[in-house]
Amino acid sequence: MKIFERNKWLLLMGATLTGISAHAQIPSNQAELPAFRKGTVAATIAKVKKMHFQPRAIDNAYSEAVWSSFMQALDINRNVFLQKDLDSLAKYKQSIDEDFNDGQTAFFDATVTIYNQRLKECNDLYKKLLANPFDYTIKESVILNRKKLPAPATLQEREDIWRKRLKYTTLSNYQELLAATGKSAEQTSRMDSALEIKAREKTRKMNDLFFKKALAANYSNELFTQYMSVAMIEIDPHTYFAGPKDDKLNQQLNKMYYGLGMELGLKDADYFVKRLLPGGAAFKSGVVKENDNILAISDDKGQMQNVSGLESTDVSNMIRGEKDTDVRLMLQQPGETARTVTVKREQVNDVENRAKSAIIEQHGKKFGYIYLPIFYMDQSGGQGNGSAADVLKEVAKLKEQEVDGMIMDLRGNGGGALDQVVKMSVAFLPGGPVSWLRSKDKIDSYAMSSCNALYEGPLTVMIDENSASASEIFAAVMQDRNRAIIVGPSSSFGKGTAQQTLNVGRMGDPALGTKDVNYGNMRLTVEKFYRVTGNATQLKGVTPDVVMQNRISFQAIMEKDYPSALAFDSVMLTSFERLSFPFNYDKIVAQARERVKQNTAFKNIENYSQQLNSLPDQPMSLAYTAFCEQYKLMNKYNKEILANRELSTPNWLNVSPALYRNLNPAFKSPMNEVSKGYSDMLERLKKDVYLAETLNILTDMVNESKK
Structure with missing residues (x-):
């Protein structure tokens, strides 16, 4: 089983996956440090030269x-x-x-x-x-x-x-x-x-x-x-080194930890909230927002400590802690006044991070919506609780509701298990190739056996700059095989490589009286994957059929932003079956592009985002009155961005929970009884300006299909 995960500057769901530097095996004797460090350099470079897919x-x-x-x-x-x-x-x-x-x-x-x-x-x-x-x-x-x-x-x-x-x-x-x-x-x-x-x-x-x-x-x-x-x-953006790990890392990777459930980004030594894990403590608190800059976090003595410039390990240690204990964070939305919030640590639980669906009624039609934040595996080791199985259940539920079309939302999906992409594709494709994986010596095909697709109706796929790796493979195969229209920014993240985690060190020899030496561990890029067309997703990502904005988030760091990113390339592959759209593709896409061009919300978001993003490069006044004016301007830009991302009240979408139609009424939960994470998702969807345009595209697809 191949596992793909977009390398992030910082992943904090209570755990940190980069920059780990516990010192359990680092010599305490200062005289031994030079030899230890030289050994680390030699062993690490040897791994790169021997095993990296395309060593620099x-x-x-x-x-x-x-x-x-x-x-x-x-x-x-x-x-x-x-x-x-x-x-x-x-x-x-x-x-x-x-x-x-x-x-x-x-x-x-x-x-x-x-x-x-x-x-x-x-x-x-x-x-x-x-x-x-x-x-x-x-x-x-x-x-x-x-x-x-x-x-x-x-x-x-x-x-x-x-x-x-x-x-x-x-x-x-x-x-x-x-x-x-x-x-x-x-x-x-x-x-x-x-x-x-x-x-x-x-x-x-x-x-x-x-x-x-x-x-x-x-x-x-x-x-x-x-x-x-x-x-x-x-060497490349997804190859990295970490010092000798301790038991805390193993606990984190096995999810035996308590934290807030946040994915953090790192920009110019400052941390910000990149994504809130649905169902996590931060998400449920309602006081932490995406794009919040994190100025300070309380330490074990309750004192607020600035986090700018700190190692990711230290930030992780400050966020995680004992169950039901409080952590205070000083947060600040760009352009707004900083605020201090308190969130109680909880065990990070992915139950609410699983695939979810909803029903959206518009223009006299009923549409199905599925949100998948990550391609996860069955943690029990079985086959029935991975993301593919969950998506298939949601598709079956929406089919039972006789929806006219479906939306697959992969925004913010950083990847996961590639085999789940293959299994999930059964819901929409009649068998055939999904992706190809290339190592130094060979190219392997990831394909489905011939089958009948579970759902064959109109389909759109939503992506953004944070859609990476496995989610890019799914969007790519749906696009390449003419199964769906892809909607999003100018491109997805652009990570087309796979990594392997390795120990760095050497085995000792009891006969000679030498001990094992652990220099740490590293994640090494060892493979690259390709679309069914033979083109890599590396660097270029997936270009949507309908581009809503150049970038949806100007804080997002993409593969092309890394100077060391591996190059785009292509390989010669066997032919594959393209499906036929049951509508005039060119007409649908042209109509959508014209609507996007006329959409003032998209124009405003891009304009204000560019202005806000340019401020750190411009002189900031240090005279009190002028400083206040600039601070006010930053606040205005941020508020305008947030306002334009939400539909005006009269245009809110009609969103409701997706339930099995034939379920006994006694088991149907009303809105106020569904989980908070699910109800919050429904609340966000009804105001989502990007979803509204995707529904317009889907409506055109349905109407054209019936002609």
């Missing part, structure tokens, strides 16, 4: 990429290193490949020595700068996204960068504290000195957390894990 050459170009990525990872805001530090380390730009090929760590060692010195200086610097109030009347500005700007040339220049950034953070904290009093910046022309002190203190505590960790004795171990992770991501 460990050469000068690779060396420069690792150099740049690691320096950016250490100093994302360009406020730690001086230019002369970068100049002195530039001699390693074309020698890191030699380090790796020889199992050496010269660049890492030299970089960390300078980095530690600069961190100590910055530790003193931020405390000095926050000791007194800033002057909020000076007309000056700061650019938040400094990763493309030059490093400071002098200590004085670096101090000015720190002063402005600390000032900006304090102004942002002040806005939050002001909102907590029931006021807004629009109502006050002058700053409250008492609130300013609190805002500055909050800024100080945020920095205290980072520097306490960064100046700890064992921090170099985490930096080394980060270094190896960066080096692997430069």
Whole structure:
């Protein structure tokens, strides 16, 4: 069985799958660390060269990429290193490949020595700068996204960068504290000195957390894990390294943990809520929203700690904990005032994350809707509780309701088990090929036996930028075999590779008295998959028949955003059967594209998203009055995006639960008795502007089919 899962920067359903760096087997004796790290480098690179599907050459170009990525990872805001530090380390730009090929760590060692010195200086610097109030009347500005700007040339220049950034953070904290009093910046022309002190203190505590960790004795171990992770991501975005794992990781992967049920994204060292797991604690709380920036999380002592710049492991440890314990989060929607919420930890339960269906009535017709967030397997080891079996049940339920057409919603579906895609395709296809998987030596076919499709009526498939891997294979085969019309942004995620998890280390020899050595583990790209046409989904993803927007979420990171992504290619495959649409495809798609072109909501979402996304690259005023105006503008953009994503009340869709028609009435649950996750889904669907247009397309398909 092949398992495919889109590599995410951070997956937090109580567990973290990247950047794990427990130190159970890292030598406690400092004298043994150099040999251990050299062994790690040698063993990791050996795995890449031997087993990677298409290993990148460990050469000068690779060396420069690792150099740049690691320096950016250490100093994302360009406020730690001086230019002369970068100049002195530039001699390693074309020698890191030699380090790796020889199992050496010269660049890492030299970089960390300078980095530690600069961190100590910055530790003193931020405390000095926050000791007194800033002057909020000076007309000056700061650019938040400094990763493309030059490093400071002098200590004085670096101090000015720190002063402005600390000032900006304090102004942002002040806005939050002001909102907590029931006021807004629009109502006050002058700053409250008492609130300013609190805002500055909050800024100080945020920095205290980072520097306490960064100046700890064992921090170099985490930096080394980060270094190896960066080096692997430069091989390809889904190959990564993790330090020796502990029992907590095994518990997480086996779902023996308690958390909030959130998938987090990482952008420019800041974490945000990418997706809420339906049925998870965060989802059910109603106080956590998708796209929330996570500013701080309470630690085991209940103190709020800033998470910007922290390792993913640390963020994971702060979120997970004992059952029924509280975790506080400081959240902020882009452009809005930050808020602090409390959510109780629960066991992460995928019951509500399973396939669900609904009935939508529109234009005198009845449509079936199925939502599948991930291609999951039967956790019991059987065959009846995987995503394919669940989808087949939902299709049968909707058929019994005599729906006129169906929508398969794969938005946010990051992939999963490919065999589930094959089994699920039985619901819509009469047998035949679904996908091809290519390793270094061969190409394997994933196909269905000849059969009668469970449902043969009009079908649309909804995707977005986060639809990846296995979900792309499903959308692709439905498109390639003329079975469905695909709807979404300009392309899906574009992950067309499969990974294998491997241990990194060596076996000991009792006869020689040597012990086993565990350097950690890695996830290595070993295969690539292809559409039935022979084209890869890698990099290009799936291009919808009807493109609603260029991007639905401008915060989404896609395969093409990674410089190290493997290339798109194609292979020669055997022919396959294309079905015939029972309607005029060109006419339906042309009508839909014209509607999309005229849809002001889609235009507004794209326009405001672009403006909001560009703000971090623009100068942000640090004068109080002007800052408040810009803050207000950010808030406006965000509210406009949210408003346009929802239909106006008169245009709400008529959505109801999907129930078996022949079920005894005594077993039919009214709306207020269905699970909260399900009822929340129904509530979201009736306002969904993207679903509304998909229904228009499906209506055209039904009408044309009957002619």
